[in-house]
Amino acid sequence: MSVQEKINDYWTGRAPDYDAYQQRPDRLAADQEAWSRIWAEALPAAPLDVLDVGTGSGQVAMVLAGLGHRVTGIDLSEGMLDQARRHAAAVANGPVIQYGDAVAPDFPAASFDAVTSRYLMWTLREPQEAVANWARLLRPGGTIAVVDSTWFPDGLDNASENFTEHYDPQVQAVLPLAAASSIDQTVAVLQQAGLSKVNVTPLTSIYELDQRYGVAPNHEHQMQYLVTGTV
Template identity: 65%
Template sequence: MTAQDRINAYWTGRAPAYDAYQQRPERLDADAAAWAEIWKQALPPAPIDVLDVGTGSGHVAMAVAGLGHRVTGIDLSEGMLAEARKHASAASNPPDFRLGDAVAPDFPDDSFDAIVGRYVMWTLREPATAVANWKRVLRPGGLVVMVDSTWFPDGLDEEMQPGVTAFYDAEVRSMLPLATAKSIDETALALANAGLTDVSVTPLTTIFQLDQEYGVSPGHEVQMQFLISGRA
């Protein structure tokens, strides 16, 4: 089993519980409204062609499609894709969910107007390669818009949930340069170093306030999340 296989297996195992947490009824409407506004402000007016890399259970893809965009979501976790397809089956403008690698998306050059992702940058092997490949499949002037935070600044060993190191072992952790970033500037630099321009970082205060009100998942603390964007 390769390192990427172990990452995929971890997320497939977590998929049902992960998605259930995203769909918590007490927070669902407020979350949907907040994220819809975030993506509306971050992206050009609909419709454009959007690729959601590391789509997971489809949270971002569904929100962006809900704005009227044409969305393709890719992930290497079959379990996550199964959850995403359940959501798509009830949507009026469903994303196209496919098995695919966020680091090396298998699409022709100039296929998309924007590439989006949430909680993806930290778990990317070779983020420089990933962003270079994103540039390739973007049309001229296209956008990369990522959401992330500094989830594990003290190291994955101390912070992640018990049992996860069976998958995120030493080999896997050595491949993920942004997993233990101490500043979101490291994520922004990954975009800039790959040749994106107009790189900016925006704190997501509405999500921070929702996290304060409703709490966050076990093993995490309430902390600021950021929207990091750049232009091809």
């Protein structure tokens, strides 16, 4: 089994519970409002052609489509794709969800106005190559916007979440941001890929929601960040 196949299997197994947590009724409306504001401020005004890489259960793709963007979401986890397609089919003008590799998305150059991701960078193999590929997909002035945090600064082996079976040493060896201790390491990836105007925004609204409602099982309460850059 390849490194990516191990990662895919992990997220396919997690998909139902992961999606259920994202859709928690007690927090759903507040999350929708907060994330809609975050993505509206991160990107130029709709409608844009947006590629959401590592779309997972489609939460970001759905928010972006709700803002009026034309959204394509890609992922390699069939379990996550099942969840995302179910959500997309339930709304008018929902995102297009399809199988695809976030490291090397199979689209012509200059196909999109923006590339987005959330909670992908830490588990992304070859992130600098990936971001360079995303930049080639953008039209002049296009935006890359990623959300992540330093989830496991002490390493995956010391995480409270059980990664042992899938995120083994072979997998960890190709994930340079998995144990990042600072968001500056993600910033550096965008800068080294040639993006300009790279900015970091702490997502205080999400931090406050986590304070109010609690965080996902086996996670710590910590700041998340939006990192943006342009081509």
